[in-house]
Amino acid sequence: MFRRLEARGTGATVTLQFEGRAVTALAGESVASALLAAGLTAGRQTPKTGAPRGPFCMMGTCFECLMVIDGEANRQACQVPVAEGMTVARQEGAAALALDADPVP
Amino acid sequence: MSAGRDLIIVGAGPAGLAAAARAAEGGARVLLLDDQPAPGGQIWRGVGGAPGAGDDVLGAEYAAGRAALARLERAGVARAAGATVWQVTAEGEVGWSAEGRSRLVRAPFVLLATGAMERPMPVPGWTLPGVMTAGGAQTLLKSAALAAEGAVFAGCGPLLYLVVAQYLRAGVPVAAVLDTTAPAGRLDALAHLPGALLRADLLLKGQRWLGEIRRSGTRVIRGVTDLRILGTERAEGIAYQRDRGAWERIAAAHVFLHQGVVPNPNLAMAAGIAQVWDDTQLCWRPRTDRWGRSSALGLFVAGDGAGIDGAVAAEAKGELAALQILHGLGRLTASARDAAARPVFQRLAREQRARPFLDRWFRPAPQFRVPEAADTLVCRCEEITRGEIDRAIDTGLAGPNQLKSFTRAGMGPCQGRLCGLTVQELIARRTGRGPEAVGYYRLRPPIKPLSLGELADLEIEEAAPADEGADLGAGAAPHG
Numbered sequence: 001m002f003r004r005l006e007a008r009g010t011g012a013t014v015t016l017q018f019e020g021r022a023v024t025a026l027a028g029e030s031v032a033s034a035l036l037a038a039g040l041t042a043g044r045q046t047p048k049t050g051a052p053r054g055p056f057c058m059m060g061t062c063f064e065c066l067m068v069i070d071g072e073a074n075r076q077a078c079q080v081p082v083a084e085g086m087t088v089a090r091q092e093g094a095a096a097l098a099l100d101a102d103p104v105p
Numbered sequence: 106m107s108a109g110r111d112l113i114i115v116g117a118g119p120a121g122l123a124a125a126a127r128a129a130e131g132g133a134r135v136l137l138l139d140d141q142p143a144p145g146g147q148i149w150r151g152v153g154g155a156p157g158a159g160d161d162v163l164g165a166e167y168a169a170g171r172a173a174l175a176r177l178e179r180a181g182v183a184r185a186a187g188a189t190v191w192q193v194t195a196e197g198e199v200g201w202s203a204e205g206r207s208r209l210v211r212a213p214f215v216l217l218a219t220g221a222m223e224r225p226m227p228v229p230g231w232t233l234p235g236v237m238t239a240g241g242a243q244t245l246l247k248s249a250a251l252a253a254e255g256a257v258f259a260g261c262g263p264l265l266y267l268v269v270a271q272y273l274r275a276g277v278p279v280a281a282v283l284d285t286t287a288p289a290g291r292l293d294a295l296a297h298l299p300g301a302l303l304r305a306d307l308l309l310k311g312q313r314w315l316g317e318i319r320r321s322g323t324r325v326i327r328g329v330t331d332l333r334i335l336g337t338e339r340a341e342g343i344a345y346q347r348d349r350g351a352w353e354r355i356a357a358a359h360v361f362l363h364q365g366v367v368p369n370p371n372l373a374m375a376a377g378i379a380q381v382w383d384d385t386q387l388c389w390r391p392r393t394d395r396w397g398r399s400s401a402l403g404l405f406v407a408g409d410g411a412g413i414d415g416a417v418a419a420e421a422k423g424e425l426a427a428l429q430i431l432h433g434l435g436r437l438t439a440s441a442r443d444a445a446a447r448p449v450f451q452r453l454a455r456e457q458r459a460r461p462f463l464d465r466w467f468r469p470a471p472q473f474r475v476p477e478a479a480d481t482l483v484c485r486c487e488e489i490t491r492g493e494i495d496r497a498i499d500t501g502l503a504g505p506n507q508l509k510s511f512t513r514a515g516m517g518p519c520q521g522r523l524c525g526l527t528v529q530e531l532i533a534r535r536t537g538r539g540p541e542a543v544g545y546y547r548l549r550p551p552i553k554p555l556s557l558g559e560l561a562d563l564e565i566e567e568a569a570p571a572d573e574g575a576d577l578g579a580g581a582a583p584h585g
Binding site for chain 2: 001002003004005006007008009011026027028029030033034036037041042046048049051052053054055056057058059060061062063064066074078079081
């Protein structure tokens with residue numbers, strides 16, 4: 001379990017919604033770090049076998065932290081900064097082709 | 106020139122920051138693109154204002170990043186953060202996306218400063234949640250003040266010990282350090298010790314970290330020859346062997362792996378830049394001349410992306426590329442360029458003195474570069490095991506690209522970053538060819554996934570006639 005040490009900065013927080021649960025995050029951190037701090041281990045399941053995966057490299061290289069952020073699948077949670085009111089959900093298997101949610105322009 | 110721009114730099118780590126500032130100070134119009142939320146690269150991740158741990162934990166070298174950011178501010182460089190560059194062509198066209206908008210922009214000069222990534226360490230169970238890279242653990246410390254109590258750090262290399270030392274400074278206990286540094290590498294390294302002693306300060310720095318670890322009473326287990334992460338749904342511990350002896354176990358919910366860093370190859374390779382195989386660092390790097398000029402006219406590479414030398418050297422390489430680009434733009438005479446470059450070349454050479462020693466000492470052992478067990482995953486994205494790759498190789502395929510179409514290894518979203526070197530070496534060993542002859546995956550843009558919506562909305566900058574003043578660097582194309 002990750003725990004928060006004394007952090008630099010103002011200590012300002014934002015609240016995001018993770019699968020219906022309110023998670024308090026530090027302004028300026030990534031979605032992945034906020035969820036790790038809240039006790040998340042796996043943020044997705046693989047498309048092929050459904051194996052659980054969690055954040056691995058934290059620098060945008062490995063794509064293990066793919067999650068559904070504000071309704072959009074396949075976002076790299078380690079690269080997306082938290083924002084007030086943001087909604088985040090785990091990504092189960094292959095990302096659905098949510099054409100309704102993401103109309104072709 | 107387009108949109109009055111002379112230079113596009115990809116990556117805002119030490120090399121990109123130094124190059125951007127130097128070029129702008131010299132009058133060039135620079136666009137700096139970086140995929141991270143804030144500049145600093147990985148070494149200075151979050152130094153400009155993320156809610157990370159304090160400088161007392163992270164150390165003076167981390168805090169030094171603020172000087173680089175301040176210089177960038179003073180130089181007034183146009184930049185975009187959170188900008189994913191998915192394509193650079195040999196003609197200097199750069200495709201990038203930020204906040205759902207995609208653009209194609211161009212400039213007579215493009216500098217790739219995309220840095221390093223951690224070398225894959227494919228041990229059994231390395232895909233379980235709770236297993237991360239030591240670099241990832243350090244990023245959580247730098248950018249979010251997060252640390253995991255009772256973690257095991259396994260592998261080798263300076264970064265592994267540094268992160269453990271930082272954990273201990275923060276008062277976070279570490280369950281154990283499993284050191285995989287191989288005796289063969291140490292012997293090989295000794296011949297290069299005299300050169301490294303010219304940088305005794307670097308060696309002492311490493312000794313200081315090891316001293317911090319020792320004094321804390323943290324278990325350090327050396328001579329580790331095999332590793333296996335335990336758990337089914339997530340990491341529950343790690344098993345290890347010393348000198349191929351009995352298996353021992355340590356319970357841990359977090360395991361941090363590391364065995365050095367390699368140039369992040371994707372953007373440079375997809376741009377078609379000629380690469381050389383580095384048999385000491387066991388990785389590909391772009392072929393460049395001393396200014397960082399690549400095989401593609403107007404395309405430069407600087408920093409650890411051009412070969413692993415560390416952050417101070419990366420700044421020097423960025424500076425040198427900027428000087429040559431300013432010369433190419435007609436903003437710096439050859440003699441002014443050379444005068445400015447002289448101390449920078451000296452700084453670079455000084456930084457490189459300990460490399461031959463360090464690269465050999467921490468050369469990852471063969472069994473950690475390619476897993477021994479057939480059921481260990483090599484390609485994390487497509488979940489391809491070593492056994493599946495072995496079988497495909499035994500059908501007589503020609504190389505990594507054919508393997509890709511046979512097995513899908515390397516076809517997932519990471520585009521081979523976490524399996525490319527393993528697959529290359531596996532084919533080399535199994536077919537008795539050298540790694541250079543086997544080659545790497547052929548990489549094509551986009552090097553990061555791009556949505557169809559973003560592609561449909563692509564804004565393409567008008568191509569304008571080339572700036573008459575811009576000399577793309579006669580003599581750049583042949584490699585020197």
